[in-house]
Amino acid sequence: MVEIKNYCKSIKSRPILNNVSYNFEYGKIYGIYGHNGSGKTMLLRAIAGLLVPDSGSVVIDGKVLHKDMSFPPSIGIVIENMNLLPQYNAFDNLKILGKIKKTATDEDIKTALERVGLKSDLKVKKFSLGMKQRLNIAQAVFEKQKIILLDEPTNALDNDGVQLIYKLLKEEKERGALVVITTHHKEDLEEICDVVLKMTEGELHEK
């Protein structure tokens, strides 16, 4: 379980996450919607260990982030400005990333690329925005990560792409992963999410 406990973070004296408390469970898809600047991305960064709280904590499987561990041990994340390697194709990008943990086989990489509908052997520098988004999503699932955090993962995708990613996320949930997805549009979430949450000015509430 991922427990967020009284999490507070201000940047330049402005509250960005305001006393957020919530328990996220494995085997569920959570959707978070809210206006621009409401704190959705910051919440994902907090869970990923990319943000240090002013007070409060994130506890993952009983271990406190930044105390018992620096980062969650099994996390896939899609946020803005992901660092793909432009001179390599999709397979090689994942192969290089996979060298850190050494858990994913070539077959795992091929399967992840098939699941996001990426068949191209082009170098990433020739990818469209939607193709990059698909590769980022493949990157977040190819090592069978336990926690999958996706910041507006379908905004550059065509309709077929959106349906493909929704199918993939449902499969990840069935596998037992915890999936958190953000969007500006609540209606996008209701199709696939078990729980829909609203972020308003750094506060998180159940719908």
Ligand SMILES: Nc1ncnc2c1ncn2[C@@H]1O[C@H](COP(=O)(O)OP(=O)(O)OP(=O)(O)O)[C@@H](O)[C@H]1O
């Ligand atoms: N690097 C930063 N320095 C200072 N403030 C920041 C920084 N990044 C984000 N913020 C502020 O944190 C608040 C929350 O931003 P966040 O990116 O989490 O919003 P969001 O809900 O994801 O918005 P969007 O829907 O536009 O992606 C905003 O007020 C934003 O201005």
